[in-house]
Amino acid sequence: MSDTNEKDTKEPAKGGRTLSVSRTTVEQSKVRQNFSHGRSKTVVVETRRKRVLGTPGAAGKPAAKIPQPAPPSPDIPAAPAKKPVPAPEAAAKGGLTSGEQQAREKALAEAKVRAVEEEVDRTRQVELDALKAAEEAQAKSEREAEEARLAAETARKQTKDQQSAPAPIPDADPASIKEGATARTRGKPKKENKPAQPQRPTKGEQERRRGKLTIGNALTGDRERNRSVAAFKRRMERQKKQAAGLSSAPQEKQFREVIIPEVITIQELANRMAERAVDIIKSLMKQGQMHQINDIIDSDTAQLIAEEFGHTVKRVSESDVEEGIMGDEDDEADMLPRPPVVTVMGHVDHGKTSLLDALRKENVVAGEAGGITQHIGAYQVETDNGLITFLDTPGHAAFTAMRARGAQATDIVILVVAADDGVMPQTVEAIKHAKEAGVPIIVAINKIDVVGADPTRVRTDLLSHEIVVESMSGDVLEVEVSATKGTNLDKLLDTILLQSEILEIKANPDRPADGMVVEAQLDRGRGAVATMLVQRGTLKIGNIIVAGRAWGKVRALIDDKGNNVAQAVPSQPVEVLGLNSPPEAGDQLVVVESEAQAREITDYRIRKIREARGTSTSAMTLEQMMNQLKEADRREVSILLKADVQGSAEAIVQALDKLSTKEVTARVIHHAAGGINESDIELAKASDAVIFGFNVRANKQARELATQTGREIRYYNIIYDLVDDVKAAMSGLLDPTLRETFLGNAEVLEVFNVSKVGKVAGCRVTEGKVQRGAKVRLIRDNVVVHDGELSTLKRFKDEVKEVVGGQECGMAFENYQDMRAGDVIECFTVEAIDRTIDELLDQEK
Incomplete structure (x- = not known):
C-alpha cells in the first residue's frame, strides 16, 4: 500500500493538472508575545525565500525530477533571482500562470517592505545602544568617584586598621556584564561601610514593560527587550537622589507665618503650618483635649499650637472686611463750611x-x-x-x-x-x-x-x-x-x-460720601428708598453704597423738593434709589470701591446677625427654661405688621412691646416696610395672626387670599388707634376678676329626710337673707366643709326665691347630703368684673 502511494507521489504531472506554487519556499516559526498582567499571544511568522526559476524547456519534465530548493547558503548565486520574467507564451509551454505571477509579485513587494523595516530597526537599535553605552559610562564614572570618596572617608575614620583607599576601578567592557560586576566587587570597600545601592530591577519588571511586537522582535525570537531611555534616566535620577541623601545633612525645619482666623479646623491649621495633623492632635491630647481632624478649635488654642511648633502667628478676624470703609480723618485744610x-x-x-x-x-x-x-x-x-x-x-x-x-x-x-x-x-x-x-x-x-x-x-x-x-x-x-x-x-x-x-x-466735600439713614421704605414703583443725610463727602449717581445689611448702586438722588439731583453735598438730605433692600433707620451709609467689597460686607453682617439669633435661641440656662415654661401659659395676640416706612414699623413694635404683661402679651411675628402681599397672608394663616397695615394697603391677590383663608386685615394711619385696638384685644384675653357679695347666714336646726329630694336642712336665717340659686358654704366648727349652690329653698312647703332674716326655711344642696344640726350655712353671690390691660399694667408697676 505504501509502495503504491510512493509511486503515485513520484509520477510526473500530467498536462491536464492545474499548476500551483510549491510551499517549499516558505518557512514558518512561532513567536510568543507577552503583555502585562500575565497575558500572552502566539504569532506565526512566515519567511519566504526567493524562488529559482528554470528554463522554458524544462516545463515538460516530470515533477519528481525537479530539484528541491536547498537551504539558503552563501554558495547560492543571486543571478537566477534577477532573471527577467518569462514571456506570456511560456505559460502555454509549461511556464508560470497568472496566479503564480501575482503571488510572486506580492512576495517580492513584501520582501522589500521587510528589508526596509529591518534596516530602520537596525539603525534605531544602533543609536539606542550607543546612547545607552554613553550614559552607562557616565553613570559608572560618577558612581566610582562617589565610591572612592566614601571609601576614603571610611578609611580615615578607622583608627585600628588604617589602609590606603583602593584604586579606582578601570572601565569595564560594556559587553561583558559579568566581568564588570566581578571587577566592581573586587574594588569595593568593606560591606559594612558600603553605601546603600538601589536595587536592580528584576526580570519580572522587564517582562512587565515589554512593548508591542515588531518585526525585529519577531525575528530575534525570545530575546528580551532592552530598557527604554526614559526608564534608564529615571533610574539614574533615583540613584543620584539616594546618594545625595546619604551624603547631605538633614534638612532644616522651616518656620512660617501662620494666619489664624477666629475659628479654624485642625486640618486647615496643619496645612497652614505644613505639619502633620496627627502631631497637632497629639499636642492637644497632651493638653487634655480630645479632637478629631475635622474639629473646629478657637483662635487662642490655634495660636498656642502654632507657637508650640515654632511658627509665628498673625491673627485675623471676619470683621476685618469692615476696616477702612469709613476712610481716614480729614485734614483741616480740606474742610469747608x-x-x-x-x-x-x-x-x-x-x-x-x-x-x-x-x-x-x-x-x-x-x-x-x-x-x-x-x-x-x-x-x-x-x-x-x-x-x-x-x-x-x-x-x-x-x-x-x-x-x-x-x-x-x-x-x-x-x-x-x-x-x-x-x-x-x-x-x-x-x-x-x-x-x-x-x-x-x-x-x-x-x-x-x-x-x-x-x-x-x-x-x-x-x-x-x-x-x-x-x-x-x-x-x-x-x-x-x-x-x-x-x-x-x-x-x-x-x-x-x-x-x-x-x-x-x-466738612470735606472732596471725598467719598458717608452719612446716616434717617428713614427707609419699600416703594412699589421705585423699590427700596432710603432717606439719608450726607454728613461728609459728596454722594454721586453711580456710587456703590453700603447701608447696614443693604447695598446697591445709586440710580437716582431726589432732594426734599422732589427734584432729581446729580450729587448730594454735606448736610443735604436726599432720597437714594438703587438699594437691594430697605436698610434699617439709623444705619450708617458709606461709599465703597466695588460691588464685590459691598457684597462681602453685607454678607458678613447678615451672617453675624444670623449667628447671634442662633446663639440666643440655642443657649438656654435653667432659669430661662423655667421662664419659658411660665410664658407657655401666657396668652398672646399674634400680629403681622406692615408699615410704610421702617421707622414707623419699629416704633409700633416698641409700643406694643410695652403692653406685655405676665398674663397676656402682644407678639409681632413679622414687621417690615411695604405693602401687604400674598406671602404675608400665608404667614398670618400659619401663625394665626391678625394683619395690621399702617399707611399701606393689600393688593388684590392678597385681599382675595385673605377672604378665602378668613384672615382679618386692619388698616390704620394713626398710631393711637392701632395701639388702642391691640389693648382691647389683649383685655379680652384677660380672666375677669371674681367679686363675692355676702347675702346672709342661716343656722341648721334639724335635718329631715324627704322622699325624692333627699336630706333637707331646717334652718333659721340669722343674718341678712338667703336667695335660691346663690352660692353657699357649709361651715362646721368654723371650718368650711362644702362649697356649692342651693338646689331647694322652701318655706311652709312652698318654693320661694328668698328668705329674710328671722324666718325659718328648708334648704337642700346640690350633690351634697352630709348636713348636721348646728352647722352654719353662708349664702353669697359671685360677680365677674372684666379687667383691662391698663389696670394690669398699673398693678405691675
Missing part, C-alpha cells in the same frame, strides 16, 4: 411741625394723619445767610428711637415747648437725647399768642432739668415764637446761624 443740621424736638402737639411749616412757608401738618408727625421729615430752608437743614421728629411716646436717631445726626437741637402747657414727658426725653448726643440746645417757647401762655413758667420748669436759659444768666439760647402768626421766626433763624458759627461746622 457746611449748612447746620437742626433737629426739632419736643412733646406731641407742642407745634414742632407747625413751626417748621412756618419756616418753610409750606403746610406739612395738613398732610399728616391726625395732625401728628409719624415720620422723620428732612428739609432744607434757604435764608439770607445760607442754608439750614431741619429734621422734624415725632413727639409721640412711641417714637423714642426716631428722636434718638434725630439727635445723633444733628448739630443743633431746637427744643419746642408750648407756653401754655409747659415741660411734658417727651420734652424731658428730648432733653435727655440731646445731652447724650452732646449737641447744644436752643429753646423755642411756642404758642405765646395763646390765652394762658406763661413763658416764665417754662423757663422755671427747665431749671429742674439743668437747662438754664440765657435770660436767666445761663448759656442756653431761647426764643419766644408763634408758629401760627409767624412771630420772631427771623430771630429764631438768626439764633440758629449764630450757634452754628460758634460751633464752626465744617
